[in-house]
Amino acid sequence: MSLYLHYSAISDVGRVRRENQDSGYAGPWLLTVCDGVGGAVRGDLASSTAVQALRKLDQRPDEDILGQVAGAVHRADDRIAEIVEEDPGLNGTSTTATVALFDGARFGVGHIGDSRAYLYRRGELRQLTHDHTFVQSLIDEGRITEDQARTHPHRNLILKALDGIRHEEPDLFEFPAEPGDRVFLCSDGACGTLTLERMADILGTGTPDFAAVELVRASLDAGSTDNVTCIVADVSEEPPDDDLVPLLVGAAADLPRRAPIGGGVSGAVGGLFRGHRSGDTGEIAPVPDDVPAGAFVTDPIDAETARYAPLAPDRYTWLRRFLVVATLVGIAWVVLAAGWSWSQQQFYVGESDGRVAIYRGLNADLPGLSLSHPYEVSDVDLSLLSELDAETVREGIEAGSLDEAQATVDNYAARQEAS
Structure with a gap:
């Protein structure tokens, strides 16, 4: 019996970051999340490059499902190496990658970094992947707890990522699918903030669309300062509707980051949860309709009279020049001070x-x-x-x-x- 995926994907820039460095893809055979590593050069380019390479997996795999996943991850790493070679200024860019390839009966998973994959089955949520982070090594050694890891000063320290240089090997494993399973992939903007119990509570309700949106909303409400990307997919015996198309979200979607939900086929929400900006629009206020024509023209005189009229004595010329120079110096000083102040925040x-x-x-x-x-x-x-x-x-x-x-x-x- 062949099973089917009913899926949804959402990516939000969040309430703090200026750009979205997450990328994600959901299709009938493939789910993947990539998160550009914070502090690196152009993490958005790394994650989008990886997803664009990985999305080629979105077709029914053959028997060697893990071999296909591993090959795709290596090709994504090679593609990052190529863009760094083409532009050495990108040296240092890197991304996490979590990939779940579906064949109608099982999932093959490839993982590197700290994005995560979870399985919600019969009311129980289980983490499938293992973080490649410094704090995870402390958890493994029993030195800190999962809750302490959420606020650890080195919680963002990634030990393995796709950077086109070190060519790290991904973790690879597979698991059988059952009707009613719900698979959840996310960036650390979600799992780094929400507890397992909170995620399970949301995943236990609603459609994949509802769960994905609520997981993003809950992450931001809980104080996430990162980009948030969530992919939710249900395993079903029933095929999905014909209008369910592959979804490309985040940096890889190449869409405005603050597009409203439903904008385009990508399903990217951009800044959906930010609320509206207050303040004026920057437009010049129109002249009221009841102002009579010519109201701003005072005492017009004949053009020829004005042309030959004697000029008034030029009084206080030195004062006007002084004021002009003083104004220009003042403007220059303000610009320089503002520039210096801005530079000291970099x-x-x-x-x-x-x-x-x-x-x-x-x-x-x-x-x-x-x-x-x-x-x-x-x-x-x-x-x-x-x-x-x-x-x-x-x-x-x-x-x-x-x-x-x-x-x-x-x-x-x-x-x-x-x-």
């Missing part, structure tokens, strides 16, 4: 005396003027890192925030410990 990771450091300011200099200074110098020694990692740090790694910069430093600290 961070990047670079080298300071042979160590990995977080810099405040811009990764650039003007003649005779430095636009950045060391904000925090870590204990990570460049000489203990690989040549590639050390060169990447020397060139400077842009960060969207101080938290992202600290996550990047933590990543190199873990690599130093592992070396």
